[in-house]
Amino acid sequence: MRARAADEPHRPASQLELLFDLTFVVSVASLTAQLAHGVAENHAAESILPFLQVFFAIWWAWMNFTWFASAFDTDDAFYRLLTMVQMGGVLLLGAGVPAAFNDGDYLAVTLGYIVMRIGLIANWLRAAVEEPASRRTALRYAAGFAVLQLGWLLRLVLQQTGLLPEQLQLVAFVMLAALELTVPRWAERTGHTSWHPYHIADRFGLFAIILLGESVLAASNGVAAALKSGGVSASLIAISAASLVLLFALWWMYFLQPAGETLSTNRDKLYLWGYWHFVIFAALAALGAGLEVAITLPLTGPQLHAEAFIVGYSVAIPTAVFMALLWAIHAPLTVRRVIRPSVILPAAVTVLALPAGVSAFGVVGVVGGIAVVCALVVVVTVMQAGQKREAS
Known part of the structure; x- marks a missing residue:
């Protein structure tokens, strides 16, 4: 796995990326349907927060995959298999959207998100091993995302066991989401990845x-x-x-x-x-x-x-x-x-x-x-x- 040239000519989306996007079609369709149901039932205000939380998971996982692929897409067998793992996480997340909206149960959504991140972390670790020039940056990405997955898992456990009060669940989400957004800025301080x-x-x-x-x-x-x-x-x-x-x-x-x-x-x-x-x-x-x-x-x-x-x-x-x-x-x-x-x-x-x-x-x-x-x-x-x- 070597970094691709940032000035590579004629660099469109690959067939694998197009296939990857299809899984998001399912998740977004489920999310949109739940929001439409909330508006139709005159519960638009109550539907906004779960909509934004689930959409953040969808968007951020897609964006991180895109970011990585732009710099390190080798399209070999191992890369394809790890992409398939991330696709499975997207489908799991999409299956959990109704429960998140109707019951406040984020079990499937969180587990699907974590599965997606496992595939991404494995890719960053591979880049760290095989691309010496990007090693420090790649390790920072892998470490930052790995630590935060423990945070999401802890939040899920506390929710499922009732130890996290309802009024603090949104606070915990906002904190973890904000930390997710800081990982790229922190990782890129050691050198810029060659996104196109x-x-x-x-x-x-x-x-x-x-x-x-x-x-x-x-x-x-x-x-x-x-x-x-x-x-x-x-x-x-x-x-x-x-x-x-x-x-x-x-x-x-x-x-x-x-x-x-x-x-x-x-x-x-x-x-x-x-x-x-x-x-x-x-x-x-x-x-x-x-x-x-x-x-x-x-x-x-x-x-x-x-x-x-x-x-x-x-x-x-x-x-x-x-x-x-x-x-x-x-x-x-x-x-x-x-x-x-x-x-x-x-x-x-x-x-x-x-x-x-x-x-x-x-x-x-x-x-x-x-x-x-x-x-x-x-x-x-x-x-x-x-x-x-x-x-x-």
């Missing part, structure tokens, strides 16, 4: 597509439920079309700013860019749940205004957060900004204001309005980029 900027950008883009795909699945589930209960209607057609336009606009928006070029000239700011993607990715996952409920709501009989208001915001808040942070993570990294704050920030504010009119326009009107605003952001940004190219 264009490969990282490609991998993050693929994960964004996976999350948008989960929104497509959630919307499809909503259409199926609506058809079963009420059949085809003008409302169903309108909100389905609006959902498709919204997802397509967000996809287009994400890829407007070339991330590979940005990262290649700002290698020291990868942490800022990568860590904030937790919120961007979580917003995309939450959007799927909001769309699923929004599609079924107009066809399930009379609804309280408060419920429709919450459903409107379950679509508006993730969309606005995605838009604002998409600009924010690129703003410090490049002077050639494709996404302009004068366009995207007022659009995000407008999106947040739209659910206030749910009593007049209904959920269909709110989702349609959000889709129109996002589509206009894409149109205006593309036109501005074209005018800038012509001027230069």
Whole structure:
């Protein structure tokens, strides 16, 4: 296992990485379904914390695998087998999502996360043995993650035995999650791993597509439920079309700013860019749940205004957060900004204001309005980029 060149040409995601991502499709789908159920049952507030905790485990394990693969992917038999171990951990985690949401039981989620980390730690130890130049860094990664797995295991044991009070469970999670985030910064002090900027950008883009795909699945589930209960209607057609336009606009928006070029000239700011993607990715996952409920709501009989208001915001808040942070993570990294704050920030504010009119326009009107605003952001940004190219 030798470090790969950071300037290696034509470095896309490998077939193994694409296979690895498929296991996350299952976990995120289960997570999105549980959040949608919470919103539909008017328990959105109670569902946010378990959603964010489980999504952190999914995102952080995926990110660490991607980080390692960008620098040390040898694609030999041993590397493939350790990747399979991590895939098994993802599937175990996904199987435990319903219990985590419904019963506060994080047994399967925690064990699945630990299995993923065992595969990653083994890879770092192998890099330490076979790549002398990266030995100290690799050992720090392995040691840091290994110690923290003991912390997660201790938290699980205390939870299962009732020795950890409920009010301290979230505190323990936040502390361990914060320590997880510090491991890369601590490990990289001994030398930078040779991650590839264009490969990282490609991998993050693929994960964004996976999350948008989960929104497509959630919307499809909503259409199926609506058809079963009420059949085809003008409302169903309108909100389905609006959902498709919204997802397509967000996809287009994400890829407007070339991330590979940005990262290649700002290698020291990868942490800022990568860590904030937790919120961007979580917003995309939450959007799927909001769309699923929004599609079924107009066809399930009379609804309280408060419920429709919450459903409107379950679509508006993730969309606005995605838009604002998409600009924010690129703003410090490049002077050639494709996404302009004068366009995207007022659009995000407008999106947040739209659910206030749910009593007049209904959920269909709110989702349609959000889709129109996002589509206009894409149109205006593309036109501005074209005018800038012509001027230069």
